Each structure stands twice: as structure tokens, then as C-alpha cells.
Amino acid sequence: MLNLITNQQMRMADAYTCENLKIPSVDLMEKAAIAFVKAFISYCNPEREVYIIVGKGNNGGDGLAIARLLHQTGFKNIKVYILEKFNSESNDFVINYERLKQTEVPILHCTALNDLPPTFDVAIDAILGSGFNRELDLFFTSIFKHINTNSNFIVSVDVPSGCNVDSFNYNSYNGIRAQLTISFQRPKFFFTLPESQMVTEDFEVVDIGLSQEYIQSITSEYLWVDKEAAKSLLPRRKKFTHKGTYGHVLVCAGSPHMRGASLLCAKAVLKTGAGLITLLTNSDFFPFVNVLAPELMTKNINQFKDINLEKFSSIAIGPGLGTDEKAKELVHYFLRQNTPLVLDADALNVLQLEDFPKNPHESLIITPHVNEFDRLFGQHESWYERLQTAKKSAEKLKIIIVLKNQYTYICTPNGKVFINSTGNPAMAQGGMGDALTGCIAALLARGLNPQEAAILGCFIHGYTGDKLAQHYEVVSPSLLIDNLPKSLLDISKVE
Template identity: 55%
Template sequence: MLNLITAEEMRKADAYTCEHSELSTIDLMEQAANAFTEIFVNHISPQRHITVIAGTGNNGGDGLAIARLLRMKGYHNIKVICMNGFTTESEDFRINKERLVALKISFETVSTPEQLPQNFDVVIDAVLGSGLNRDLSNFLKTSFEHINQNSNYTVSVDIPSGCSTDRFTFEDYCGIKADLTICFQRPKLLFTLPESTVATKSFKFTSIGLDENYLLAIPTDYYWTDQQTVQGLLHKRKAFTHKGTYGHALIISGNAQTKGAALLTAKAALFSGVGLVTLLTESAYFPYVNVYQPELMTANKEDLKILDYSKYQSVAIGPGMGSNTEQRDQLLFLLQQKRPMVLDADALNMLTTDLLKQYILHPAVLTPHVKEFDRLFGAHTCWYNRIQTARIQAKELQCVIVLKNQYTYIINEVGKVFINSTGNPAMAQGGMGDILTGCISAFLARGYSAFNAAVIGCFVHGKAGDELAERYEVTPASILAEHLPLTLRSLLTDRIMTN
């Protein structure tokens, strides 16, 4: 698990690493350039024409070092353009400029936007770094606009020029619009926000050799949930265990028109390793459940108020449930059973914050998408503010909130934000949220805490989608559910092999 830090904290980490490792700043810059290049060469062919646009600070020094390293890797169609809009040159920039000239790489300086080439094949943007705290000059604004309009593909070094790590608004953004940004050492919280696509369509991050012990000691409210984190949380199934060991999940069925949602939820719970799954539905529907997934058990919805809820280790409520008066009454009754719960979809749409405060007296995970979240907690104009509201509400309600997004935000009971790193647009189909609800309810029933169940469920759900996206353009929810055991096996096997 990686803690996400500010630009100023990252600069201090640079200085600390150099001071305590006898590593010079120019050597650290070389490590960063090498790390960037390793990713770049996997995306861009040596036959492409590369233009490095550089400033004269350390970000520009990175760009010059990258140009040199790419030339050494066989990228012969490469040139460097330096923006002459800065008053000083950093020492590391000057050193890399001398190294660049020694290799006879094309280097020129421009003082006006008109001096820039009319068209670019691939641009490497290395003009400004992450600590931008001032407005752009007219020269840079106009130059960036020209690059944005005339570059076939743009890759930014650490952060798109004109973008600031610690600002979370993109109104009137006039910086570089990158296709890919390769960040150093840590992901940037900024790039997990949907609004950030105006600055970069995608991002990757890579270690540049900073002191991880120093970095991990920096306090933060934001964390990146990676595979190693989830592998550390997962429990391998042990000998002499049985179905009772792995819990019993109850899934509340939906309306006649939306039975598929509850079936997908139940199927996902089953394939996430829970010992038993019961689907609460109408007796007339039992045969269809048995045909769809014979491992599922059924209970009559007419018996909702006389069931023995103590035998269920988790209850999933909401997918396709409907929201009429009868169903609202059922929901309030279920909440009073004080079982660990996952609340999704219509369950969230029938609740208010007052009802949540009144009834959530047990481990609970709320899994809203953006519209459900705003209906429950108020409208928001930007995702950063939405996250802040989720932090406040998770603390007040003492629950876990899973705010769904491409990078889903999992907020724990003390308001810490854990960003899920898996998932992709191939998963953008109906039913995918039902699968997530089933995953989380399974891990909740298996004895994981509400927070750990949410972290594991989100990661495994997204990773299954990532694995399928390597083969499919679109991943239907039912196919993803069936892939979950393979994903779990790969995570546990990889953990065993690396320990």
C-alpha cells in the first residue's frame, strides 16, 4: 500500500534520498530518466519522430536525459526544443544539456510560439514540474495550445506542464493535454479524478529509487491499494475446513423485472468463495434459480420477517430491489437485524442520512455510484469535494463507503481514503455493480472486517476485469463473475511463490 503525498513532500523525499544515500541529484535524475524510458519504449516505436519540449528546470533536465537515453536505445528521429521563457537554468539541466550536445542530438531554443514546428508526431512534455504555483505566461499558454492541437501523441514527464499536483480543479485549464503521463515514485491523487482527463487521458507510475522507508513514514489520508496489499489481506483456504468455515451470505432478491441483478450478486458471492449463498425470492422463482446456478439456495420472500438472521454472516441488499413502500418497509426491517451488510442501488435510494444514522449500528458497506451518492449526501460539482463529503459521512456513520469510479475510493470509518488500482472501461456494462456487491458480501461473510472486505472485493473485482480485458473488448458481468476464482487463485499462488 502506497501513501500518496504532496509535491512538497516529494521534493523533500528527493533531498532526503540524496543526502542519506550518497546519491547526487544528477544521479537521481538519471534514475528517473531511465525509469521513464523503460515505460516509454513499451508504448512508442523507435520509428516514430520524437520531439522533447523542455523547460530549463529539473523537469527540463529530466527531458534532456530522456532524449539522450532514447537515442542510445535506437530512437534516431529525436530532437529537443527548449522553451526560452525562464530566467534561470538548474545545474542538473546544464549538465544534461552538455551530455546531449556530446551525442550531437538536435537542440534548439524557441522564444515565441511561432518558432515551434507546425506539426509533431510524438511529444515528450518536460517543460514544467509538479510544483507549479503560478499562472502560466502568455508564451507558455499559447505554446501549449499549439502543441495540444498539433501533436499526434503526447507523453508528459511526471505531470503535464501547467498542471499542479495539489490543485484539484480543472476549470479554465490551459496546460498540456497528455495522452499518457508517466509519474515518478507515486501515483498522483489528482489523476484518479475523472476531471483530470482534460490534463491526461491515462497515467502510469514508476519507482525512481527514492527512499521508501522515508516515504512510507509521511502521514497522509490517501493510499493507493496495490496487489501486494491485497495479497497480504487474503487468507488461503486451509485443510479440514468446510462450507461452514467460509460463511453464509443472504442476498435479497429484486422485482420481477430486475431478478437478474440479484442473481448476479448471488453468483458473484458464490464465486468469491463464500461457503453458502441463499437468495431470498418468491417461491415461484425457485426453479429458475436452480437452473441458473444450482449451488444457490433459496428462501421464500414471504418469510422475510420470520427468518433466523443469526445464521447469515452477511446480507446484501439493493440490487434490483425496487423502491416502493413495501420494499422500504422490508429494508428498514432488515437493517434492524444488525447483521454485517452491503447496501447498494435501491437500498441506498430508499435511505436518507437520518435513517442511516438511526439504523446502521452494525458493520456496513455502502457502495454508491455518483448519482446514488449525490442523492444521498447532496449534489457536488467536482469529485474532490465528493471525496471530502464521503470522508465526513464515513466517520459520522461509522461505516465504509465505496464510492465507485474507474479508480474506486474506499473510505474507512476514520475517513482515510484507499484508492483501488484495478478496473477498466471494458467493465462499463450493466450488472457490474451487482458483481461488486456480491464480492464484498462474500468476503464480509467469510469473516473479513467491513473495510478489508471492501478493499479485497474492489481489487479482485477490478483485477478479474483487467485480466478479461486482455482478451475481450467488453466484459459482461456474468462472465466476470465466473472468472473471480481464477483471479483469486492467481493472487494466492503469486503470494506463495514470492514469499
Template identity: 45%
Template sequence: MQTLLTTAQMRMADTFTISNKPISSVNLMERAAEAFVTALLRENLGYDKAIAVFCGQGNNGGDGLAIARLLFNNHYKNLKVFIANFTAQQSDDFSANLQRLKNLPVDIVAIQDVAEIKNLQTTTIIIDALIGSGLNKPLTGKMEALVSLINGLNKTIYAVDVPTGFFAEGVLPANYNGIKAFKTICFQRPKINFFFPESVQATEQFEVMDIGLDESYIQNLPSIFKLVEISDIRKILKPRKNFSHKGTYGHALLVAGATQTMGAAILNAKGCLYAGAGLTTLSIPESGLATLNTALPEVMYAAREGLGNHAAKYNAIAIGSGLGTSVVAKTLLEEMLLLKRALVLDADALNLLAKHQELLVLVSSGSVLTPHVKEFDQLFGKHNSWYERLATASKQAVKLKSVIVLKNQYTFIVSRGGMVHINPTGNSGMAQGGMGDVLTGVLTAYLAQGIPAEEAAIAACYFHGKSGDDLAVDHFNITASQLAENIPQVVRHIIG
């Protein structure tokens, strides 16, 4: 897994790399500029495009100056560089790159005020290199006015490392007044806040480029934020061995559905079935038995009455999808909690816990809670930002000794130790009902196969999102059933 860093830690990584590679600061800046230009050239902008590069006077501005020079050397001649001369200070690397750029026939305009900016109507592309990741307060004064002007031009904006005005980590201000980029090309690691929904105000997408910082040093820095990689998934789920059988892959029990919500239960079971549980049993109201036998003949049925008496034969138990919040549903949840076993708690199980907080003490160590944002806030209190929400999730996971899977486009898997593992797969085409039911089924299947809770949650989220990503190549939107049925192909492709 990749360790994600704060701004201060990234500066430490820069300093360590400069001291130990060895490489000078200005040459590291050159490497960053080369990486940015490499990514930008893949966008196929066209050599005739008019490009305006806006630079501050710090190191982010130095990056911008180096980028302008490299673009000119790559046959982009229609360039104009604006330097926001709003302070008397310049970083050394900015000054060095300014001298290098002055050796080329590139139009450089130093501005003291926004009113001095002229003739940008024909500009197609804007590169934002005004302020880097060190900012920790909203923009004000001349810089706020400049950013407002840039955003108002409605041009395609590429940000260098971080959009000007965007906080790399920490609570994001409610009224964002920074650059609104089409794409941010960042260096070595994504910013922690890029994974939160609030980031859509600042950048539609981001790409990470390696600039050769010392990876060993980075990986050993303390951080609760980790980014899941495909190599992690291959360590969790292994190819199936010869002579294995249905008993090898566990028996999963799913307690789901009510008379009018049988679809949630079926999707729950589909996720479990297609994720490879050896045996899947679905406990639903008897009225849904015909639906189950028709839709999923491979899945067994268990009556609700006396369900807890037979719990010992199941390797993993999930409860909640489409269960409802009736008195009967609450009694059933209590029965499962009193088994004193680790459970997967989803959907209406979480709604019942939120309504009856006294039941939280019955949640056994090693359980997995899978809330979406509304369920999370109902359970743990209202939050004003995703950064605050993750802080609460980290504390509650430790308190409950359970894993919390906080669903998002980039889902957060919070371990019992409070570590936040960020799942990189998934897309907006998956924004349809039933996806959470499928995810719970997949997760329960992996638990039934004997995979530990944190690892099972990480693998389930990864394959769930990857199935959606693969389908999104040819589909505008994806149904939960499609996603579940595609999981075996995704696993085969990755695991072999």
C-alpha cells in the same frame, strides 16, 4: 499498500534521498531520465521517428534535456529540443544538463515566443517536459499558447512525470488547458489525481517507474491515500485448509430483486456464490423462485415475510440490488436496519436512504455502502469534482462508522477511519450493467467468511476488477455473468 504523496511530500522524499543515500540532485535527475527512457523504449517507437522534446527551465525541463541526451545515445538521431525561454531563471540541474546536451550534435532551439516554432510537420513524437508537478493554477500567457500549439499538432505526446498544466492533487479546474498526453511516465509514485476520471483530459494512461527514492521514508509520510497492492490481497484471503466445510465459509443473505428486476438478484447471488460463501441465501419475491432454481440451484431461497426473525443465522447480510424504491421496499429496508447489524447497502437501498435521510441514523457501525457516483451525490449532496467527493466520503465514513466503496474505474474504498484505499484493477470493458450487483455479492461472501469490513471491501474490489482485467485480454467487452464466473480462477491464480 503504497502511500501516495502530494507534490510537497514528493519533494521531501527527493530531499531526504539526496541527503541520506547519498546521491546528488543532478544524479537523481539522471536516474529519473534513465527510467523514463527505459519505459519509452518499451513503446517500440522506431529509431527513424522524429522526436521533439519541449523543455521548461526548471527541473522538469532538466529531465527533458537528460532524456534527449539519453535518447540520442540510444540511436535516436532525429531529435529536436525546444527550450521555452519564457523567464530569466533556470534551475541548477537544468543548466548542468543543458551543458551536457550541448556536447552532442542535437538541434537545440531556445524560443522566446510560440511564433518561433517551425517545421514540426514531420514530427511524430513529442515529449512534454515543460512544467512539472508544482503547478497549482491554470496556464496563462506564452505557456498556454505553447501548450495549445502542441496539442493542436495532433501528435503522440509522452509527458515527463506529469502533463504540463495538470494538478497532481487537489481540485482540478473545470476547463483544463494543459497538455493532452497519450501517456505519462511518472516517477516513484502515481499522482493522486491520476485516479480520478477528470485525468482523462490530461493523459490516456500512465506508467510508474522506480527511481530509487527512500521507500521507508515515503511509506511513513502521512497520507489518507493508499494504493492497494497484490501483497495486501494475499494477506487478506488465505488458501483453504483441509477438512474445512460449508460451515467454515459462512452463510450470506442477499435481499434483492423485485418482480421485474430478478436479473439483479441473480447476479448478486452469482457474485456471492463464485466468491466462495459456504451458503448463499437469496430473498426475492416468490414469483422469482422458478428463475432462481433454474439459474442457480446452489442458492437457497428465503421468503420476504418475517425475514428479520431469522437473521441471526446469517453471517452477513446485503440489501439493495434490484430491490426497487416502493413502500414495500422501504419497509423491508427498515426491517433490516432495525436489526442493528452491519449490512452491505447497495443500489436501491442507497436510493431509499437518499430519499429518506432519516434512515441514515439507523445504519449500524461496520456497515458497507457501495454507491456509484450518482448514488453518492444523491446521498451526500452534489459535488463538482472527484477530489471534493473523496473528501466528503472520508468525512461520511468516519461519521457513519462505516466503509464507503465509491465505485469508479479505480474504485475507492474509504475506511471507517477516513483512509482512502485505491483499487488498481478494472477496465472500461467492464462498463456494462450488473457489475455492481456482482461486486456486492462478492463483498458479502467475504464478510460471511469472517473477513473484517475494510479488508473484505478491498479484496472484493480487487478480485472483481482483476477478473475483468483477465477477461479483457481476449474480450472487447465483458458481461457481469462472465466476470462472476471467472472469479474462482482469478483467486486461485493469486492465492494459490
């Protein structure tokens, strides 16, 4: 799990690394520039015209080093523009300026807007980084507007210039609007919020060799779930284990109009490796279940109160369940039992906040998408506010809230927010959430605690979607579900 830190903390990590790992700051800048260039070249053909616009702090120093390295890599059409409206120059900027002067890369100086070219093919924005510390004046805002309006592709170094990632002002943003930001060492929490789209459409993070030990020692409420973290949560299948070892999941989903949802959810349970799966459904659907998913067992939904829940390791309720009185009664009934429970979709639609048990259910996970969340917890103007409500509510209700999105937030009763790093827009198709519910319920049955099951379930789900999106423009839930076992194997093999 990588902890996400603030700008201020990142600057401390920078200083710590230079002092304790005895790395001169200019060498760290070189590492940052090398890492940036390595990532950048996969987005940009060396024939393109690249304009590198730099300030005079360390972000600008990075830009100068990047220009030199791109030139060495074979980029022939590079020009550097230095913005001359800075009070001072950082030492490492000066060193890199001297180094760049030794090359053939043209260096131009910009004191007014019309010193810049009218259009840019590729603009690398190395004007302001984490040292951005006050309102932008007219010089900067007009330059940023010009770059934003007249570039084909803007790539920002570390952070889009003029963006304060720790206290973003949504209403008066007048900085750079990048297509891509290549950030150093850690994802910026702000970039996981949909509102960051106005600042950067996409981001990538590169390792520049700051002290991991130091960064991990900083306490953070936001944690980034990467592949390594996922691997550490996945239990290994051991010799002599059998279907009983991997738990029995009860899936309660699918009204007559949405039977498919119950099959998607139950199949996701199957493919995430639970030992046994029982689908609670109408008896007239049994023959179809037997044909469409022969591994599933069935139970009659009209007799749900007769079920001996001791036989079950987890329950998934909600996908396509419907919102009639029968569905409501069923959800309320299971909510009062003690079996680990995942509530999704209609199971959430039939509940009010006050229905959540006062003495919290030991393992309760809810997986709302934005509409389900706002219906239960109130309307929100921004995702930042929505996330704060989710965080507080998970603590108050002592449950896990999986707030689904591009970067799904997993809020826990102890106030932590785990941010899932996987998933992509190819997955935006009805039924995808049903699959996620199945993944989480299966992992609960396999013995993970609710926090672990939610984290790993989201990761595996998105990871499978990411792998498939390399080959398919859209990834259907069925396709994703079929590929879950491959992802589980893949993750179990991370070095």
C-alpha cells in the same frame, strides 16, 4: 497500501533519498529517465518522430536525459527544443545538457513560438514539473496551446506542464493536455478524479528508487490499493476447513423485473468463495434458481422476518430489488439487525440519510454509484467535492462508503480514503455493480472486517475486469463473475 503524497512531500522524499541513501541527484534523475523510457517505449514505435520540449529546471533535465536514452535505444527521429524563457538553470539540467551535446541528437533553442515546428507527431513534455509555482505568462500559454493543438500524441514527464496537482484550478486551466503522463514513484491523487481527464487522459507510474521507508512514514489520508496490499488481505484456505469456515451469505435482491440482478449478485458471492449462499426471493423463482445456479439455496422473501439471522455471516441487499413498500420495509428491517450488511442499488434508493441508525450498525457498507450517492447526499459539481462529502459522511455515520467510479473510493469511519487501482471501461455494463456487492458480501462472510472486505472486494472485481479486458473489448458481468476464482488464486500467489 501506498500512501499518496503531495508535490511538496515528494520533493522532500527526493532530498531525503539523495542525502540518506547517498544517491547524487543527477543519478536519481538518470534513474527517473531510465524508468520513463522503459515505460514510454511500450507506447511508441521507434520510427516515429519524437520532439522533446524541455524547460530548464529538473523536469527539463529529465527531458534531456530521456532524449539521450531514447537515442541509445534506437529512436532515430528525435529533436530537442529548449525553451529559453527561464531565469535560471538547475545543476542537473546543465549536466544533462553537456551529456546530450556529446550525442548526435539535434538541440534547438526556442525563444518565440515560431521557433517550434508547426506540427508534432509525438511530443514529450518536459517543460515544467513539480516546480511549477506561479501563473503562466503569454509565452508559456501560447506554446502550450500550440503543442496541445498540433500534436498526435503528447506524453508528459511526471506531470503535465502547468498543472498544479495539489490545488487544481478547473476553470482556468491553460497548461499541457496530455494523452499520457508517466509520473514518478507515486500516483498523483488528482489523476484519480474524472476531472483530471482535461489534463491527462491516462497515467502510468514508474519507480525511480526514492526511499520507500521515508515515503511510507508520511501520513496521508489517501491510500492506493495495489496487488501486494490485496494479497495481504486475502485469507489463505487452510487444511481441515469446510464450508462452515467460509461463512453463509444471505442475498436479498431481484424484483420480478430484475431477477437477473439477484443471480449475478449471488453468483459473485459463490465465486468469491463464501461457504454457503441463500437467495431470498419469490417462491415462483425457486425452480429457475435451482437450474441456473444449483449451488444456491432459497428462502421465501415474503417470510423475511422469520429468518434466523444468527445463521448468516453477512447480508447483501439491493441489486434489482425494486423500490416499492415491500422493498423499503425489508431494507429498514435488515438495517436494524446486527449482521454485517452491504447495501447497494435499490436498497440505497429507498433510504433517506436520516434512516441510517444513530447507533451505527457494526459492519455497514454502502456501495453507491454517482447517482445513488448524489440522491442520498446531495448534488455535487465535481468529483473532488463529492469525495469530500463521502469522506465526511463515512466519519459521521460511522459506515464504509464505497463510492464507485473508474478509481473507486473506499471511505472509512476513521477518515481514510482507500483508492482502488483496478478496473477499466470494458466493465461499463449493467450488472457490474451487482457483482461487486456479491464480492464484498462474500469477503465479509469469509471473516474480513468491513474495511478489508470493501478494499479487497473492489480490488478483485477490478483486477478480474482488467485481466479480461486484455482479451475482450467488453467484459460482461457474467464473464467477470466466472473469472473471480482465477483472480483470487492469482492474487494469493503474488511474491
